[in-house]
Amino acid sequence: MPSTIRDIKERTGLSLATISKYLNGGNVLPENKEKIEEAIKELNYQVNEMARGLVTNKTRSIGVLVHNVASIFCGLLLRYIGDVLKDNGYSMIICDARDDEANQAESIQFLLSKKVDGIIVIPVADKGEFLKPAVSAKVPVVLLDRSLRNCDFDCVRINNREAAYKATNELLKNGHKKNAVIYSAHNYTGLQRYRGFLEALEDAGLTVEKDFDKPGFHSIEHGYESMKQLLALKNKPTGVFTTNYEVTLGAVMAVNESKYSCPEDISIMGFDNLILTHIVQPKMTMVVQPMKEMGQRAANLILKRIAEKDHEPPIEYILGTKIEKGNSIKKLK
Amino acid sequence: MPSTIRDIKERTGLSLATISKYLNGGNVLPENKEKIEEAIKELNYQVNEMARGLVTNKTRSIGVLVHNVASIFCGLLLRYIGDVLKDNGYSMIICDARDDEANQAESIQFLLSKKVDGIIVIPVADKGEFLKPAVSAKVPVVLLDRSLRNCDFDCVRINNREAAYKATNELLKNGHKKNAVIYSAHNYTGLQRYRGFLEALEDAGLTVEKDFDKPGFHSIEHGYESMKQLLALKNKPTGVFTTNYEVTLGAVMAVNESKYSCPEDISIMGFDNLILTHIVQPKMTMVVQPMKEMGQRAANLILKRIAEKDHEPPIEYILGTKIEKGNSIKKLK
DNA sequence: AAAGAAAAGCGAAACGGTTCGCTTGAGTTT
DNA sequence: AAACTCAAGCGAACCGTTTCGCTTTTCTTT
Numbered sequence: 086m087p088s089t090i091r092d093i094k095e096r097t098g099l100s101l102a103t104i105s106k107y108l109n110g111g112n113v114l115p116e117n118k119e120k121i122e123e124a125i126k127e128l129n130y131q132v133n134e135m136a137r138g139l140v141t142n143k144t145r146s147i148g149v150l151v152h153n154v155a156s157i158f159c160g161l162l163l164r165y166i167g168d169v170l171k172d173n174g175y176s177m178i179i180c181d182a183r184d185d186e187a188n189q190a191e192s193i194q195f196l197l198s199k200k201v202d203g204i205i206v207i208p209v210a211d212k213g214e215f216l217k218p219a220v221s222a223k224v225p226v227v228l229l230d231r232s233l234r235n236c237d238f239d240c241v242r243i244n245n246r247e248a249a250y251k252a253t254n255e256l257l258k259n260g261h262k263k264n265a266v267i268y269s270a271h272n273y274t275g276l277q278r279y280r281g282f283l284e285a286l287e288d289a290g291l292t293v294e295k296d297f298d299k300p301g302f303h304s305i306e307h308g309y310e311s312m313k314q315l316l317a318l319k320n321k322p323t324g325v326f327t328t329n330y331e332v333t334l335g336a337v338m339a340v341n342e343s344k345y346s347c348p349e350d351i352s353i354m355g356f357d358n359l360i361l362t363h364i365v366q367p368k369m370t371m372v373v374q375p376m377k378e379m380g381q382r383a384a385n386l387i388l389k390r391i392a393e394k395d396h397e398p399p400i401e402y403i404l405g406t407k408i409e410k411g412n413s414i415k416k417l418k
Numbered sequence: 419m420p421s422t423i424r425d426i427k428e429r430t431g432l433s434l435a436t437i438s439k440y441l442n443g444g445n446v447l448p449e450n451k452e453k454i455e456e457a458i459k460e461l462n463y464q465v466n467e468m469a470r471g472l473v474t475n476k477t478r479s480i481g482v483l484v485h486n487v488a489s490i491f492c493g494l495l496l497r498y499i500g501d502v503l504k505d506n507g508y509s510m511i512i513c514d515a516r517d518d519e520a521n522q523a524e525s526i527q528f529l530l531s532k533k534v535d536g537i538i539v540i541p542v543a544d545k546g547e548f549l550k551p552a553v554s555a556k557v558p559v560v561l562l563d564r565s566l567r568n569c570d571f572d573c574v575r576i577n578n579r580e581a582a583y584k585a586t587n588e589l590l591k592n593g594h595k596k597n598a599v600i601y602s603a604h605n606y607t608g609l610q611r612y613r614g615f616l617e618a619l620e621d622a623g624l625t626v627e628k629d630f631d632k633p634g635f636h637s638i639e640h641g642y643e644s645m646k647q648l649l650a651l652k653n654k655p656t657g658v659f660t661t662n663y664e665v666t667l668g669a670v671m672a673v674n675e676s677k678y679s680c681p682e683d684i685s686i687m688g689f690d691n692l693i694l695t696h697i698v699q700p701k702m703t704m705v706v707q708p709m710k711e712m713g714q715r716a717a718n719l720i721l722k723r724i725a726e727k728d729h730e731p732p733i734e735y736i737l738g739t740k741i742e743k744g745n746s747i748k749k750l751k
Numbered sequence: 752a753a754a755g756a757a758a759a760g761c762g763a764a765a766c767g768g769t770t771c772g773c774t775t776g777a778g779t780t781t
Numbered sequence: 782a783a784a785c786t787c788a789a790g791c792g793a794a795c796c797g798t799t800t801c802g803c804t805t806t807t808c809t810t811t
Contacts, residue, residue, distance in 0.1 A: 087555075089797055100761045105799055114759070131531055135477065136797030138468040139766045146511070146532075154497050160488040164514050167487065171525075176511045176532050178479070180504070181497050192504075198464055199479075199509045222420075422767055433791045438769055447789070469767035472796045 088128035096124040108132060138200075146176045147387055148196030150189065150206040152231075152272075152303075154181035157359050158330050158376075159207065162229065165380025166205060173388055175202070182209050184303065190215040197222050203387040205229055211273040213238070225390035229383045231274040232401070239390065241383045241402045243374050245274050248406040249281025252354050252372050253326055255408060257289050260417030261324035261352060266293065267311045267336060268328040270300035278328040278356075297322050308335025316343050316351070323352060323417060330357035333371070348415035358409055368411035375404050421461035429457040441465060471533075479509040480720055481529030483522065483539040485564075485605075485636075487514035490692050491663050491709075492540065495562065498713025499538060506721055508535070515542050517636065523548040530555050536720040538562055544606040546571070558723035562716045564607040565734075572723065574716045574735045576707050578607050581739040582614025585687050585705050586659055588741060590622050593750030594657035594685060599626065600644040600669060601661040603633035611661040611689075630655050641668025649676050649684070656685060656750060663690035666704070681748035691742055701744035708737050 093104050097120040107113045107121050124130070138144050147170055151159040167177045178201060180192035189209045196204055197218055203225045206216070213233040219226050228240040256264050266282045269275030279300070286293055296318055301307035308327060312335065315322055327333040333355040340347050347353055348367060355371035382402050390397075426437050430453040440446045440454050457463070471477050480503055484492040500510045511534060513525035522542045529537055530551055536558045539549070546566040552559050561573040589597050599615045602608030612633070619626055629651055634640035641660060645668065648655055660666040666688035673680050680686050681700060688704035715735050723730075 091797075101798080102762075102800075103760055106760085109799080112759070117759085133472070133797050134531070134533060135468050135471040136766090137799070139466070139472055139768085139797080140799040142766080144468065146509075154500065155490065155493040157488065157490050157493070160490070160493045163512070164487050164516070167512060167514050171513070171528060176479075176528075178509045179496065179500060179512050181500050183497070195504060195509075198467070200467060424767075434768080435770075435792075436790055439790085442769080445789070450789090466767055469796090470769075472767080472798085473769045475796080 087133075088130045089133070090130075092128050093121060093124045093130060096128070097121055143202050143391075144200050145174055146178050146199070146201050147384075148178045148180065148199070148201035148204040150180045150182060150192050150196065150204060152182050152189075152207050152209045153184050154179065156331065158357060161359070161376050162207070162380045162383075165377050166384045169381050169384035169388075175388070184209055186210055186212075186215065193218055197224060202391050203227070205383050205387055207231055208233060208272065210271050211276065223396075225387060227383050227387045227390070229379060231272050233273055236273075237399060239386055239399045239401070241379055241386060242274070242404070243379075243406050244403050245277035246281035246284070248372050248374075249278035249326070249328065250285045251406075251408060252356070253282045253285035254289075255370065256324040256326065256352065256354050256414060257285065257291075259324075259352070259414050261322075261414075262291060263297070263320075263322045264291075264293070264324040264326060265297035265299065265311075265315050265322040266326045266328065267299040267301070267308055267332045269303035269307070269332070271302060275303065275328060282326055282328070294320075294322075296320075303329060303331055305331045305335040305338070308332035308337075309339045310335070312336040312339035313343070316340070316345055321351065324354065324414065325351060326354045328356050330359055333357065333369070337369075348413050352414040354414060367413055369413045370411040371409055371413075372406050373409050374406050378404055420466075421463045422466070423463075425461050426454060426457045426463060429461070430454055476535050476724075477533050478507055479511050479532070479534050480717075481511050481513065481526075481532070481534040481537040483513045483515060483525050483529065483537060485515050485522075485540050485542045486517050487512065489664065491690060494692070494709050495540070495713040495716075498710050499717045502714050502717035502721075508721070517542055519543055519545075519548065526551055530557060535724050536560070538716050538720055540564055541566060541605065543604050544609065556729075558720060560716050560720045560723070562712060564605050566606055569606075570732060572719055572732045572734070574712055574719060575607070575737070576712075576739050577736050578610035579614035579617070581705050581707075582611035582659070582661065583618045584614075584739075584741060585689070586615045586618035588703065589657040589659065589685065589687050589747060590618065590624075592657075592685070592747050594655075594747075595624060596630070596653075596655045597624075597626070597657040597659060598630035598632065598648050598655035599659045599661065600632040600634070600641055600665045602636035602640070602665070604635060608636065608661060615659055615661070627653075627655075629653075636662060636664055638664045638668040638671070641665035641670075642672045643668070645669035645672035646676070649673070649678055654684065657687065657747070658684060659687045661689050663692055666690070666702070670702075681746050685747040687747060700746055702746045703744040704742055704746075705739050706742050707739055711737055 090101055090104050094101055099117060104121055134145060149166060153159060170177050178199060182189035182192055186209050193215055204219055205227045207229050208231050211234045216226055226238050228238050230242050232240045232242060268279045299311035327336045345351055355369045358371055358373040423434055423437050427434055432450055437454055482499060486492055503510050511532060515522035515525055519542050526548055537552055538560045540562050541564050544567045549559055559571050561571050563575050565573050565575060601612045632644035660669045678684055688702045691704055691706040
């Protein structure tokens, strides 16, 4: 039913090769160009991407594998990624790992079976084995937001350690000496932020108390439970560094439900300025990441890799963060 | 590099036709079946979906066009849709309309150019013109969450009018006579909820005051601004029905920033029990939708339509809602 | 004006599957 | 044992592009 390049051939009297050349941006006589364009318009012709793909071995689609599609953080990144891809004629096939490594590995296989030209991934954990099939299939991979242990892939992210260091200093500067940290112990990003926290304490001649050290999952629940435990301590911390969006959310919930309030009874340094910050009182002080740039860079990078013929060595784009000041940190004298 | 059906032919001595037959679930002698399976395993063979698609004219991909990919509501639906599609071997190509009708129309064209087998859409507005190209191309469409004016498509949604009616009654039952409503005036769902609100008032012998009637966009800003205006009135409402997640969020923000509090000074009846609502105090009373079922039904419905040879008349699945009680509504005597 | 270079066009062979219509052969019926 | 039935297998055509290697045309240069 839909018209093909052969219909255009009939209509213009030109050969398939010439028409194909035109379609792919090759040079054609102005006269013929006009003929072809007219035919395309009249026949409402659209290239059959499948036929093209069969020859070129390209699908013009990119797989995007996220750790959790229902998180607002991912949603935003998806928007920016999708924009760039669509503008370049690429479709975005999404897979959701639901924070599970087995799902994640299966999703990579799925994407490869769909013959995507490249994959952008926000990994669940810090291990990279699940990406081996992509490497064997020579499908380029770009990591986003989270790197991996012994990472040998392109990656777009922030300097997590430094950001955490700066954030912790914000607590220290305000006189907080008893600081807790709530973090994800299962991915590279979480661990790096934890290290930044420790380094800042160390440089200030402090250490973290055992009860104040809260590793766990990247989840609202973890933030919630940890903050509850912290508030129940006899010897409570005065400051808490919550190292990602979900954990910050959970921690705020816990404070809200308690008899304590922020920043009077407990100060919080948060992460990721998403909608949360606007609806809670007081306004949170937090580390903000350049989400838009992260998404766009990741998309552009994967497109670049696809276009390259040679296999270039991996690049890391490390973007800057800033601290947005609110009123969630009390100044201690 | 990757092996083809021809490699299997060499290895087994069978014909292409037979192997293809096996791949598509046809009957083959047990002996040959074994040979083929062995060859597939050893050669690590995977069907080339593009070659298959060229013949069958199917891509095994579904376009999902959402009004706003960064909303947590959409994110959740995407998760449930994606699960069903992947289990059936279909990939999910996502487009984000960014709440803009022009983007939405362009995205449909994009999806059609990608030759998706079907489209699931959460429309931006209540007009359906943008779907015409899909109809002409005979690509099935399933609407999700929001219907359209003069709708002639399959649709999976809740009974918005009834849900709003029940919700409003919750305010009325608690003695509220001065009720405001904040809603989206740009999509079918919002308008239906508004009607349900009006009907409930009417049945109680009440009407809505002009100042209490707040149409606008489906956005946090709209909820925020409207609530601010309501709180600034000399003659304030005692109850407010916020008819979607974003608007509820914004309204809560506005109350939090004001000198008033909920439910002492103003009662709120909200919509959509998503995670953010847990972080605000008091716990909200709200209408909850069966998100999982909505996503799954939509996905299964589109798959069913694709499988059907004849063009069956459209179906509407109208799912039930329930009210989750919190403490955001004060009992007036 | 002839020779040479560059640009544009062409035919045909891929790409990797599915499917149509026919042949083969085993099993069943009379 | 001949005739018939039915399952399984096969060859070849086809899906709609791209691309290779060649020919033709046009433009420069001397």
